[in-house]
Amino acid sequence: MEKKATEAKDGKNKGTSRQQPQQKAKRAAASKSDAGQIVLISGNEACVEGALAAGLGFFAGYPITPATEISEVLSTRLPAVGGKFIQMEDEIASMAAIIGASIAGLKSMTATSGPGFSLMQENIGFGIIAEVPCVVVNVMRGGPSTGLPTNPAQGDVMQARWGRHGDQRIIVLCPNSVEECYTLTIKAFNFSEKYRTPVILLMDEIVGHMREKMTLPAEANIPVVNRVKPSVPPEWHIPYENTPTGVPPMAAFGDGYRYHITGLVHDQHGFPTQRQDEIKEFLTRLTTKIEKARRELIMVETEFIDDAKVAVLSYGSTSRSARRAVTMARKGGSKAGIVRLLTLWPFPVRAVQRLSEHVDAIIVPEMNQGQLVGEVERHACGRCSVVPLNRFDGAMIEPEEILHAILEVE
Numbered sequence: 001m002e003k004k005a006t007e008a009k010d011g012k013n014k015g016t017s018r019q020q021p022q023q024k025a026k027r028a029a030a031s032k033s034d035a036g037q038i039v040l041i042s043g044n045e046a047c048v049e050g051a052l053a054a055g056l057g058f059f060a061g062y063p064i065t066p067a068t069e070i071s072e073v074l075s076t077r078l079p080a081v082g083g084k085f086i087q088m089e090d091e092i093a094s095m096a097a098i099i100g101a102s103i104a105g106l107k108s109m110t111a112t113s114g115p116g117f118s119l120m121q122e123n124i125g126f127g128i129i130a131e132v133p134c135v136v137v138n139v140m141r142g143g144p145s146t147g148l149p150t151n152p153a154q155g156d157v158m159q160a161r162w163g164r165h166g167d168q169r170i171i172v173l174c175p176n177s178v179e180e181c182y183t184l185t186i187k188a189f190n191f192s193e194k195y196r197t198p199v200i201l202l203m204d205e206i207v208g209h210m211r212e213k214m215t216l217p218a219e220a221n222i223p224v225v226n227r228v229k230p231s232v233p234p235e236w237h238i239p240y241e242n243t244p245t246g247v248p249p250m251a252a253f254g255d256g257y258r259y260h261i262t263g264l265v266h267d268q269h270g271f272p273t274q275r276q277d278e279i280k281e282f283l284t285r286l287t288t289k290i291e292k293a294r295r296e297l298i299m300v301e302t303e304f305i306d307d308a309k310v311a312v313l314s315y316g317s318t319s320r321s322a323r324r325a326v327t328m329a330r331k332g333g334s335k336a337g338i339v340r341l342l343t344l345w346p347f348p349v350r351a352v353q354r355l356s357e358h359v360d361a362i363i364v365p366e367m368n369q370g371q372l373v374g375e376v377e378r379h380a381c382g383r384c385s386v387v388p389l390n391r392f393d394g395a396m397i398e399p400e401e402i403l404h405a406i407l408e409v410e
Helices: 002-035 043-054 068-080 091-103 114-129 157-162 178-195 205-209 276-291 318-331 349-358 372-380 399-409
Strands: 037-042 058-061 084-087 108-112 134-140 171-173 198-204 211-216 300-303 310-314 336-341 343-345 361-366 385-390
Touching: 037 043, 043 068, 043 108, 043 134, 043 178, 043 198, 043 205, 043 211, 058 068, 058 091, 068 084, 091 108, 091 114, 091 134, 108 114, 114 134, 114 157, 114 198, 134 178, 134 205, 157 198, 157 343, 171 178, 178 198, 178 205, 178 211, 198 205, 310 318, 310 349, 310 399, 318 336, 318 361, 318 399, 349 361, 349 372, 361 372, 361 399, 372 385, 385 399
Parallel strands: 058 084, 058 108, 108 134, 134 198, 171 198, 310 336, 310 361, 361 385
Antiparallel strands: 037 211, 171 343, 300 336
């Protein structure tokens, strides 16, 4: 009996001994989860990770270079977490599908490049007027038409702002790194949900395809915003009510709330209207809900600006060349600074106005024939010179080109 008891005790001890490494592994895994996961991924893959972290539930898209990897990775990753992935027949259908999915209550996204982005414009306009949250990723390539499918460009900046007809506002975010493809995708979803509007993530081929190391944060550390739902019974619900924030609560189809959705200008109940007071009230609310949020929406980074006489204002992958150029210029004694736009639209008017008041020149490098430079000129109002630096031959703007421009205008 004593022997059996001893054996049982020893067995228990051995069992405990075997469990200790497992417990250590669990503790290590939990610690790793808290700290996040270090990965080496591309910008397109980081966009996928950001979308999943934000709560993506539905993706519809059509493969197109240089955005195809987003669809490819989501085709397996999204169903694995209970989401829905559909490859559509074209980009028109893709945009329509994500609007429908969002109305049904799912966070939705599509991804494309220039030609597909052109096809999506009418339905993006529908998403704006119907106030349907969704995210549209455009990994820019050379154009027009089929253009340069595998080359970088920044030619869709003004299309992102003005691609639809009529008066409307749009939120457009522009990353310059793999990590920002992740963080700005999450912000795109959050802004979309908070303000009930389509949001555009405007990447370019370089950012989409380059690979960098980044840390995917733990789930608990990711800020996620979900749309506000009605807090009143269905019979009291006013689907397009003019609330203090300008953003009405959104009920999903199937939640018991019945309401009308249309691309026509409509009243607070969603039905088309010809009353001038209702038309003005509705269209004003659509624009002011974005304008009132400028402080939250507009993200601008500056460096070496305090003593700068020349500023380089850039965005996307071009801003990486700009930073290198300014660093080289300052080493040579030049007083140069950097302004980088993470938000292209709404345009950071005040940032440009303040900048123009204390620098002699603003250089605007872009991989196009000159698009955002026009906005800079408009808001600089002649207080300083605005110098375009354009390249549109399918190659990136190199730091030496920007450095040469800095030295020329000094």
